[in-house]
Amino acid sequence: MNPVIRPMRPEDVPAAERVSDEGFFELDSRTRRTDGPAPTRRSERHREVWIERTRHFVEHDPAGCWVAEDDSGIVGIATSFRRETLWCLATYAVLPGRQGQGIGKPLMAAAMAHGRACTRAMLSSSSDGRAVRIYHQAGFDLHPQMFLSGTVDRTAIPVVDKVRDGSAGDIDLLDSLDRVARGAGHGVDHDLMLRTWRLLVSDTSTGSGYAYLDERGRLGLLAASNRRTATRLLWAVLAETPGEAAIPHVTAANQWVLDVGFAARLTLHQEGYLGLRGMKPPAPYVHNGALL
């Protein structure tokens, strides 16, 4: 039986999470760097965060979230959302063993229909050969992403001032910074991030910006009005990160991240692409893989 493409319902989300975990675990095993860590299955905490985030997308953008289903259950998923004039693809996966059989493309088409009134679009692509082919066909420019990881040299961390914990009272400022960086506020996604992550804000007469630390205490998202403020926030994040640090999703437009990462003695590698339509790579900005 050919899978049926239908809207994702809240009760589908745990099964959708399994498809995503299977898809990305197999991809990580297939594309593993020889010097990289061994792929692992998701932790219980990571799974909970994924489920909460996807329920949020289904609640706010029911027309952006789709599943492919056959007799065996859910075999593919695509979740997406609209914020102001921007459409973002959050997750996209087909079960290993079912890939390359024409299931993914109609899922992507259904999700993209949700964004047809948007002038801009963003997605964070894996290095998967099928994914990049589909994104290029859909009109996305592909910008290589860099990642920094390792143990922070704590003697390199400068004294960081003018950074404070943020709260819901900062959301208007955060949305304004988002609009300058990517043309659209994160809107309701800030409510989600504030619920699950920690917010740091820098707001001075010379510049403003914010950064979220994710559930593992690592950088989840960063936006600022200038590089100086962005740099200050990134150091604040590294100072707060317990254990191994990771700075994800750095585009070539954000060389200031490399200045900080190398000063902290992190190592650099390249993985995947920021896919963009109708916009240039945001800077100074470090995007989130799902909330962009």
Ligand SMILES: CC(C)(COP(=O)(O)OP(=O)(O)OC[C@H]1O[C@@H](n2cnc3c(N)ncnc32)[C@H](O)[C@@H]1OP(=O)(O)O)[C@@H](O)C(=O)NCCC(=O)NCCS
């Ligand atoms: C990306 C993904 C969702 C696409 O779903 P899919 O069902 O495999 O996609 P389809 O079969 O509909 O289309 C695949 C396209 O790639 C082509 N393709 C098939 N195998 C390929 C391969 N090994 N390398 C490159 N292209 C390939 C197909 O021919 C088709 O293109 P065409 O229609 O122009 O000929 C799925 O492969 C997947 O889950 N990958 C792992 C997780 C991932 O990377 N997700 C994207 C995250 S951003």
